[in-house]
Amino acid sequence: MTRVLVAGESWVSVSTHYKGFDAFTSTTYHTGFEPLRDVLVADGVEVDHLPAHDVPKLFPGTLDALSAYDVIVLSDIGANSILLHPDTWLACGKTVNRIELLAEWVEQGGGLAMAGGYLSFQGFEAKAAYSGTAVERVLPARISRFDDRVETPQGVPGALADGSHPITAGLPAEWPALLGYNRFEVPEDATLLATVGGDPLLAVREAGAGRTLAWASDIAPHWCPDEFMAWDGYATLFTRAVRWLAKEI
Numbered sequence: 478m479t480r481v482l483v484a485g486e487s488w489v490s491v492s493t494h495y496k497g498f499d500a501f502t503s504t505t506y507h508t509g510f511e512p513l514r515d516v517l518v519a520d521g522v523e524v525d526h527l528p529a530h531d532v533p534k535l536f537p538g539t540l541d542a543l544s545a546y547d548v549i550v551l552s553d554i555g556a557n558s559i560l561l562h563p564d565t566w567l568a569c570g571k572t573v574n575r576i577e578l579l580a581e582w583v584e585q586g587g588g589l590a591m592a593g594g595y596l597s598f599q600g601f602e603a604k605a606a607y608s609g610t611a612v613e614r615v616l617p618a619r620i621s622r623f624d625d626r627v628e629t630p631q632g633v634p635g636a637l638a639d640g641s642h643p644i645t646a647g648l649p650a651e652w653p654a655l656l657g658y659n660r661f662e663v664p665e666d667a668t669l670l671a672t673v674g675g676d677p678l679l680a681v682r683e684a685g686a687g688r689t690l691a692w693a694s695d696i697a698p699h700w701c702p703d704e705f706m707a708w709d710g711y712a713t714l715f716t717r718a719v720r721w722l723a724k725e726i
Contacts, residue, residue, distance in 0.1 A: 479522045481522055482548070483513065486509045488506075511697070514526065516712040517719060518528075548719050549622075550696075552695075553695070553698055554597075555596040556576055562677070583688075584686060585686055588688050618662070618667075632649070635672065642681070648714065652705070653704045655700055672709070676693065689722075
């Protein structure tokens with residue numbers, strides 16, 4: 478069975494409530510991976526989720542641990558969370574550079590996808606910080622050094638750029654609207670499959686013996702609204718993407 482690790486796609490929100498002289502705080506925990514998980518599981522894919530707060534300690538730190546998965550999806554999780562194991566951040570010890578390790582795993586045959594978000598690609602205020610890293614080296618994306626978000630609250634439809642690829646074959650020319658995305662450039666040795674607002678939306682690449690994919694928008698709200706997820710093409714697109722990354726199609 479194809480096995481996928483989704484890293485990220487969770488967050489903690491803290492609110493302060495003011496009532497006259499007094500105030501109190503409340504904390505809530507949220508996840509956003511369920512729409513992707515549900516379509517993959519329905520297609521017979523095994524999906525593990527590593528929430529953002531667990532990534533620093535538990536993201537795989539050896540090639541053997543990475544190789545337990547056919548595909549790894551980084552979604553709304555910045556480079557620092559992968560780089561800074563608690564043994565380094567808290568105890569000042571040396572640990573493996575897991576960004577470089579991840580790129581090595583890809584080049585040896587792994588499948589890597591990055592999905593867009595405020596902490597994907599370069600991200601909000603450039604805090605995702607993947608530009609110039611080994612992960613950028615293998616992705617089908619040349620990442621800006623600056624905040625790369627494009628906010629489209631009016632909604633901008635996606636558009637098919639290549640209908641001959643196994644991921645996009647048979648999909649319509651126009652896709653439902655998205656509410657934002659990360660802007661990147663596609664390297665010459667990558668293949669652009671879809672666009673949004675005139676920018677790349679979906680691109681793929683062969684990287685050594687492995688395969689990589691860049692999806693510029695969210696996999697779920699807020700940039701990827703309910704209308705997009707309700708579209709039949711949502712399940713088709715992402716199940717095929719995982720199958721392609723795992724070299725099954």
